[in-house]
Amino acid sequence: MQKEPNPAFGQGPIPGASKEGGLDGPGPSRSSGFPPRVVLATANADKAAEIAEIMGAVVLVPRPEWVPEVEETGSTLEENALLKARALLAATGEPSLADDTGLEVDALGGAPGVWSARYAGPNASYDDNVAKLLAELNQIESRAGGNLDRRARFRTVIALAFEGGDEVIAQGCVEGWICNEPRGAAGFGYDPVFVPEEGDGKTFAEMEASEKHALSHRGRALRALKDLLGA
Ligand code: IMP
Numbered sequence: 170m171q172k173e174p175n176p177a178f179g180q181g182p183i184p185g186a187s188k189e190g191g192l193d194g195p196g197p198s199r200s201s202g203f204p205p206r207v208v209l210a211t212a213n214a215d216k217a218a219e220i221a222e223i224m225g226a227v228v229l230v231p232r233p234e235w236v237p238e239v240e241e242t243g244s245t246l247e248e249n250a251l252l253k254a255r256a257l258l259a260a261t262g263e264p265s266l267a268d269d270t271g272l273e274v275d276a277l278g279g280a281p282g283v284w285s286a287r288y289a290g291p292n293a294s295y296d297d298n299v300a301k302l303l304a305e306l307n308q309i310e311s312r313a314g315g316n317l318d319r320r321a322r323f324r325t326v327i328a329l330a331f332e333g334g335d336e337v338i339a340q341g342c343v344e345g346w347i348c349n350e351p352r353g354a355a356g357f358g359y360d361p362v363f364v365p366e367e368g369d370g371k372t373f374a375e376m377e378a379s380e381k382h383a384l385s386h387r388g389r390a391l392r393a394l395k396d397l398l399g400a
Contacts, residue, residue, distance in 0.1 A: 206229075206264065207224075207229055207264050207266045208231075208232060208233075208261050208263045208264065208265045209267075210253040210256075210265060211232070212232060212238055215356075216268070216357075217229070217231065219381075219382065219387055222378060222382060223382050229266075230263070236257060236260040236261065239256040241253070245283060245326075246269040246325070247326045247338060249267075249326075251328045251330070251338070253269070253328070254328040254329060254330040254336070255330050255336075257330070258332065262332060266328070268325055268326065268387065268390065269325070270323060270325045270326075270387065271285045272322075272323055274319075274347060275320045276309055276318055277302075277306070277309075281298070285358070286298075288301055295359075299351055299359060299362055303349070303351075306347060320344070320346050321345060321346055322342055322386075323342065323343050323385065323387075324340065324386055326338060326339075327339045327340070327341075327391065327394050329394060337394065337397055339391070339394035340389075340390050341393060343365050343366075343384055345365040346363075346366070348362055348363075348364050352372045353372045355376060355378065355381075356373045356374040360373035365384045
């Protein structure tokens with residue numbers, strides 16, 4: 170088992186934002202403070218970097234190479250986050266953190282939602298998914314004579330699983346809309362087409378990392394988790 174923290178992790182925390190998402194969990198409140206080490210389920214380097222930036226002082230350990238990726242077979246973000254956190258805990262015996270994120274687009278009835286990573290197919294790239302999203306919206310817009318409600322939101326659910334069965338779940342959400350063309354080179358995934366409502370019209374991909382984290386679903390979920398843990 171890999172015991173050393175990833176040197177890419179451990180950057181300073183960002184200022185807290187006021188609107189954190191709701192949170193709950195079957196486990197007791199953990200007022201004794203955050204566990205010193207947390208193993209991360211994600212193999213997505215973009216996500217891991219964001220989590221590290223937001224979590225600050227917590228020692229985050231990447232998923233050991235010998236632990237296989239868990240198939241996301243749940244039908245909700247919460248189910249998938251719990252599946253991943255529990256599998257990692259079972260494999261490592263260490264507090265394990267997993268997140269699952271979905272982009273919900275109102276004009277698409279909430280799609281791609283829990284299937285956001287695979288929207289354009291099982292091996293879809295970020296660009297493939299963005300292209301499919303824009304193509305779907307363009308089609309609906311032209312059928313509707315140029316009028317389209319482009320409202321959307323990112324939702325993240327984070328699960329932290331401890332030995333002994335305690336589990337804590339936190340979530341974060343950011344409202345916004347899907348713009349017509351990709352803009353910006355920062356971030357990842359659907360960032361170039363998502364404009365948060367509370368921003369100044371920029372997409373997440375046009376923002377500095379700290380600006381994105383202050384508003385983002387993941388930033389909110391992680392800060393909610395830290396509050397819940399008294400960290
Ligand atoms: P996952 O299942 O949590 O890995 O996330 C599903 C997909 O949502 C990812 O493959 C990305 O395309 C997208 N995604 C997750 N988080 C973000 C984000 O912060 N910005 C943009 N897209 C994201």
